[in-house]
Amino acid sequence: MAETSVENSITPDHKGNVVSRFVWTYVFATDHKVIGLQFLFSSLIWFFVGGFLALAVRWQLAWPWSDMPIFGHMLFAESGGQMSPGFYNMLFTMHATIMIFFVIIPILAGAFGNYLIPLMVGAEDMAFPRLNMLSYWFMWPAFACIILSFFMPEYGASAGWTSYPPLSVFQGDAQSLWLLAMVFVGVSSMMGSINYLTTIIQMRAPGMTMFRMPMTVWGMFITAIMQAFALPVLTAALLMQLSDRLLMTGFFLPENIAVNNGVATSGGGQVLLWQHLFWFYSHPAVYIMILPAMGMVSDIISCFSRKPLFGYRPMVYSITAIAGLGFIVWGHHMFISGMNHTLAMSFMVSTMLIALPSGIKVFNWIGTLWGGKLQLTTPMLFCVGFVAMFVIGGLSGIVMSAPPVDIVIHDTYYIVAHLHYVLFASSVLGVLGAIYFWFPKMFGRMMNERLGKIHFFLTFVFLNGTFFPMHFLSRMPRRVADPYIYEGLKDLLPLNQFMTICAIGMGLTQLIFVANFFGSMFFGAKAGRNPWNANTLEWTTVSPPPHGNFDVQPVVRRGPYEYSHPETDSDFFPQTKTS
Amino acid sequence: MNRFWSVLFLLVPVLGIASILMAMYGVAPLESAWLPKSLSQAGDTIDQLFNGIHLLAAFILAGTVFTIGWALWRFSDRGDSDAKALYITHNTKLEITWTVIPALILVFLAFFQMKSWAENKMERPTVTVNGVSSFKPPMVMVKAKRFGWEFYYAGDDGVVETEDDIFVENLLVLPAGEEIVLQMESRDVIHSFYVPELRLKQDIVPGMTQFVWFNAREEKEVEIMCTELCGWGHYMMKADLNFVSRAQFDAWIAEQKSAYSPEFKKAVEPTASLRGSSSLYSAERLIAAQADLGFEK
Ligand code: HEM
Ligand SMILES: [Cu+2]
Ligand SMILES: [Cu+2]
Numbered sequence: 032m033a034e035t036s037v038e039n040s041i042t043p044d045h046k047g048n049v050v051s052r053f054v055w056t057y058v059f060a061t062d063h064k065v066i067g068l069q070f071l072f073s074s075l076i077w078f079f080v081g082g083f084l085a086l087a088v089r090w091q092l093a094w095p096w097s098d099m100p101i102f103g104h105m106l107f108a109e110s111g112g113q114m115s116p117g118f119y120n121m122l123f124t125m126h127a128t129i130m131i132f133f134v135i136i137p138i139l140a141g142a143f144g145n146y147l148i149p150l151m152v153g154a155e156d157m158a159f160p161r162l163n164m165l166s167y168w169f170m171w172p173a174f175a176c177i178i179l180s181f182f183m184p185e186y187g188a189s190a191g192w193t194s195y196p197p198l199s200v201f202q203g204d205a206q207s208l209w210l211l212a213m214v215f216v217g218v219s220s221m222m223g224s225i226n227y228l229t230t231i232i233q234m235r236a237p238g239m240t241m242f243r244m245p246m247t248v249w250g251m252f253i254t255a256i257m258q259a260f261a262l263p264v265l266t267a268a269l270l271m272q273l274s275d276r277l278l279m280t281g282f283f284l285p286e287n288i289a290v291n292n293g294v295a296t297s298g299g300g301q302v303l304l305w306q307h308l309f310w311f312y313s314h315p316a317v318y319i320m321i322l323p324a325m326g327m328v329s330d331i332i333s334c335f336s337r338k339p340l341f342g343y344r345p346m347v348y349s350i351t352a353i354a355g356l357g358f359i360v361w362g363h364h365m366f367i368s369g370m371n372h373t374l375a376m377s378f379m380v381s382t383m384l385i386a387l388p389s390g391i392k393v394f395n396w397i398g399t400l401w402g403g404k405l406q407l408t409t410p411m412l413f414c415v416g417f418v419a420m421f422v423i424g425g426l427s428g429i430v431m432s433a434p435p436v437d438i439v440i441h442d443t444y445y446i447v448a449h450l451h452y453v454l455f456a457s458s459v460l461g462v463l464g465a466i467y468f469w470f471p472k473m474f475g476r477m478m479n480e481r482l483g484k485i486h487f488f489l490t491f492v493f494l495n496g497t498f499f500p501m502h503f504l505s506r507m508p509r510r511v512a513d514p515y516i517y518e519g520l521k522d523l524l525p526l527n528q529f530m531t532i533c534a535i536g537m538g539l540t541q542l543i544f545v546a547n548f549f550g551s552m553f554f555g556a557k558a559g560r561n562p563w564n565a566n567t568l569e570w571t572t573v574s575p576p577p578h579g580n581f582d583v584q585p586v587v588r589r590g591p592y593e594y595s596h597p598e599t600d601s602d603f604f605p606q607t608k609t610s
Numbered sequence: 611m612n613r614f615w616s617v618l619f620l621l622v623p624v625l626g627i628a629s630i631l632m633a634m635y636g637v638a639p640l641e642s643a644w645l646p647k648s649l650s651q652a653g654d655t656i657d658q659l660f661n662g663i664h665l666l667a668a669f670i671l672a673g674t675v676f677t678i679g680w681a682l683w684r685f686s687d688r689g690d691s692d693a694k695a696l697y698i699t700h701n702t703k704l705e706i707t708w709t710v711i712p713a714l715i716l717v718f719l720a721f722f723q724m725k726s727w728a729e730n731k732m733e734r735p736t737v738t739v740n741g742v743s744s745f746k747p748p749m750v751m752v753k754a755k756r757f758g759w760e761f762y763y764a765g766d767d768g769v770v771e772t773e774d775d776i777f778v779e780n781l782l783v784l785p786a787g788e789e790i791v792l793q794m795e796s797r798d799v800i801h802s803f804y805v806p807e808l809r810l811k812q813d814i815v816p817g818m819t820q821f822v823w824f825n826a827r828e829e830k831e832v833e834i835m836c837t838e839l840c841g842w843g844h845y846m847m848k849a850d851l852n853f854v855s856r857a858q859f860d861a862w863i864a865e866q867k868s869a870y871s872p873e874f875k876k877a878v879e880p881t882a883s884l885r886g887s888s889s890l891y892s893a894e895r896l897i898a899a900q901a902d903l904g905f906e907k
Contacts, residue, residue: 117842191839197816198799198840285817288798302800302815336685338695342705367802369815372731376724383716387709393674394708400681402696407615407686415615415678419622422674426667433663433719435656435726438811439645442802442837491618499626503633503644506806508837512845517833519646519806595694602694 061160062578066167067146068473073170074138079541081129086538087114088122089497093524093531095513106186119512120189121205127192128209129177131320132216135458137170139323140220140258143465144227144251146473147327150569150576151248153236153585158229162222169219176212180205191510193313196283196305197296200275210273217266224255224262231255236568238587242347243606245567245591246340249347250326253354257315257322260358265312268305275300306368310361318357320454321421322350324461325392328414330591331468332396334565335411336403337602339592342395349388349395356385366434367441375434382432389425393418404595404602408563409483413464416491417457424452427502444504451498460490463544470548471562475574476555482547489540496533500526564603567591571607612686620679627668634661646807649826649853653809655726663719730810735789735823748793748821750782751775754801754814757843759834763863776866783862786829786853794820802838805851813838826853 060066090099096113103112114122145163149156157163180187188209190199199206231252235244244252271282279296283305286298333340340346362370362378396418405411427449431437440446463486470478507514507523514520514527561570572581585607593604604610631637633644648654685695735746751770753760761782765774770793784790794803796816804811808824836847854862 115842116845120839120842120844185842189842195800195839201799288796288816298817300817302817336695337687339697339699341698342700345700345705367811368813369818369820372727375731376727379723379727380720383720386716387713390712391705391709394705397674397677397681398698398701398704400678400685402698403681403685404687404693404695405612405682405685407612407682412615415619415682419619419675419678422671423622423626426671429716429719430660430663430667433659433723435723435730436660436663438730439656439660439806439809441811442804488618495622495625499629503629503640506645508804508835510839510844514845516846517835517848519833592699595697597697 059164061156061164063145063149063157063160063163064473064576064580066163067142067144069167070137070141070145070170071473073174074134074142077129077133078138081126081134082538082541084122084126084129086534088119088126089531089534091119091122091512092514093528095515115185116512117185117189120191120510121185121187123510124189124191125177125181125187128188128213130454131192131316132213133170133174133177135320135454135462136216136220136316138462139320139458140223140227140251140254141167141170143247143323143327143462143469144223144254146469147247147569148227148230148251149234150472150572150580151245151567152231152234152239153568153581153587154230154234155579155581157226158234159226163226166219166222166226169215169222173212173215173219176208176215180208180212183208193306193309194272195309196272196275196302197285197288199272200284207273207276210269210276214266214269214273217262217269220258221262221266224258227251227255228259236585236587239568239606240587242344243587243590245326246329246343246346247323247326247567249350250323250329253350254319254322257319257354257357261312261315261319264308268308268312271308272305303365303368303370306365306370307361310364311358314361314364315354315357317450317453318353321458321461322353324417324458324465325350327465327468328417328461329396329399330565330567331410331414331464332399332418333592333594334468334563335406335408335414336399337406337594338399338403339594340395341398341401342391343590343592345391346395349391352388353385356381356388360385363432363437366437379432379434383429386425386429386432389421389428393422393425408467409478409480409487410464410468412484412487413460413467416487417461417464420452420456420460420494423499424449424457427452440505442509444501444507444509447509448498448501448504451494451501456494456498463487463490466548468563469569470551471558472569472574472576474552474555475558476551476553477558477562478551478555479547482543482550486540486543486547489543490537493533493537493540497530497537500530561605564601566593566603566605568606571605612688613683616679616682616686618679619675619682622679623672623675626671626675630664630668634664645809648809649807649828649830649832650809650824651827652726652730652824653807655729656809659723659726666715734821735791745821746789746791746823748791749784750790750792752782752792752794752803752814753797754794754803754836754847755797756799756841757836757847759847759849761849763866765867776863778866780849782834782849782851783859784826784851784853785856785859786826788856789823789825791821791823794822799840800838801836801840801847804835804837805832806835807832811837829853829855 087099091114098112099114107113183205184203188205190202190206231248274280275282275284281296281298281300283302284296284300285302286296288296329340329346360378360382362374363382366375431440431449467478467483504523507520515524558574560573568585571585587606589606591606595602596604629640633640648657736743737746747768748770749764751762758780761778762770762775764770765776767774794814796814798816800813800815802811802813810822810824812820812822814820831852834849834851836844840847
């Protein structure tokens, strides 16, 4: 096995000096595990950048126009450390952009997808290792564009992560860099998804039928399909907007509008066209940001319940249904946009329907817990937290999918509450759980349980303190630098201050995670091959797995969830074990 | 420790539902947090939906997250028994039940709310003259621009966008107790017209014309908020909306007309050819024109 993978890679034998060895193993890495870790580390770094931006947003909402700590004096010395309203718009724009495109998508698909897919299906590497390398490389021009844009006027793009024209077309040059960055990220994801699809379809170990794949792989598989279909649309739309900005093509601009005394547009374009194209990608994208996490959570919950995943096939069917329906619900972001009001009704019906498979998944997770022998380890706590929080996010989704109700709550903090319950309280908790779970495989050492539990407890408490009250701000518009300019919103100041304090607490809590992560990497207890007594293939090889992954070709004999099988003595039954 | 985690999860629905009920029924400290009192019949219907769906959601939250907390309490491994977990892979009857019942609830919800949506967005008020019914003409043309609101009242001819329109900036005065139609257009980027008290929100998209309608039952002063990001000054794009009695309204309109000399009009109103540029409509220009013409307002 090891030989074939060397053949596959362009890595020369590891001699040479230290520098060239470093370059060959880390820059020109074609091993899916190294690429996975590259995605993991860059996403975690961006996670902290995005978190800082969020805290700055919260700062302004709690103590508007006051002296911002540290950055205030660096950037706004003339105004006494007080941020400008344009800067505020940059903060939430770049916070969302970074969190979505540089953190959650790359960490789920890029890091865990890369690391786990070949290991879990029993392959020695991805189908196209060099394409895989390129897909990580393409993140870097995106990083470069975004870093550069922070040095352009207003310190970055500021038209919202949704980048609605005409506003985005009339923004400064940072917006062009933003668009380019998004194109690069899209190309990167597209290369990744082709690789995942091919690997899952072509490279499964003997005996690994589709319905013996762990939910993690199913989640990645369906996500890759969604990316492959939705990303071309986004890429086209981004390039159209870029050419509107640079070549005055006017795809998205109606006749005769001008901003800041500029030349009036000549027209022929449609403003709403962008929104349709954008949400045609971005609604599937919100599922791209949760299906892999749902898969990983399913595996972890089943493992620590020591019990088969309840209703494996319905779980697979429901993510497939979510993916299918996910392509016909994008209009729920546009109920108030002025789109045909009858069409809104059809989008409402499909959105209501998509809540159904989401609900089924929750019931199945609860069914898995019920009657189990639960081991409340750190990864398990994060995953149970995921389920509980996803209930809240899903329910607020149903509230918003009722168009008459959405009239009130669209573009208010209620939306912000919803999206943070699904993206932070669900996806990010799932990702953290997955890090605690697979860390022993990745680095060969265990993470500290006590610190992990403290991390979970504080994150859980602070995240609810930060995001739950947002449900009650359904009259406070989002993306407003100073809501207290409205008489009717002045009374919301104390609540906002409470949320900001919780958010700062949540930010500080993550330092515990950083300490645990790096501490355990060097000083953690040694993990064997299978510290959690789990069934799936990645646990049959050494930790961390070598180039080529498996010392013996795995042959799969059963599904991944045979925990506490009555015919065995032990409470787990690895997929490869001869009975 | 297992009990501790189970209590943590049990607290989620307890606190969540308690705070939802507090906000819904106006209990301190959340008494004023949720929506302000509705000013219109259509708003009341939306409130009923809003509260009804939230109660349903609270119920489901209780059911699911309580079960999670309870499962942690009951099934945590306390290391005191050798018994294995139950080997259950699925239960078709149970799964069909928890698919069909939510499906029925969702389909019911889907159809139940359609009427309210139609009322708010699709059934534009009509007037019948000599047996012929047509759309009720808008009373005011709203022009949104970076970063303010222009209101053009239909003059004596009852039609907006004619010579005799009356122009007011960042203040909308309307009679209470009447069905009012507004026409809305944007001069530059997308804006959105939001009045929480009326449960009314509509994006205003350049290149498109929108109509909204409502009937406020009380005389009250409220605010119009812009809820679509429109640039650096988005946060300050507000206007006042005053609902007054019909008599007060007529008096106010008369006052506007008398103050509205042709010179003033020429100074502040755009000519057709310049319609595009928002900078021509700035508050500064209005104030400058007023000063030029010796207006005290
Ligand atoms: C039960 C399933 C769900 C339903 C019914 C649902 C429904 C909705 C609706 C109707 C909106 C638009 C609200 C508005 O702007 O007025 C929305 C916004 C949003 N949803 Fe969901 N949602 C669901 C699940 C999810 C999931 C799983 C994610 C991500 C992991 C997600 C992420 C988002 C985001 C990011 C937005 C805000 C986008 C923006 O305007 O910036 N949703 N959702
Ligand atoms: Cu959506
Ligand atoms: Cu605005």
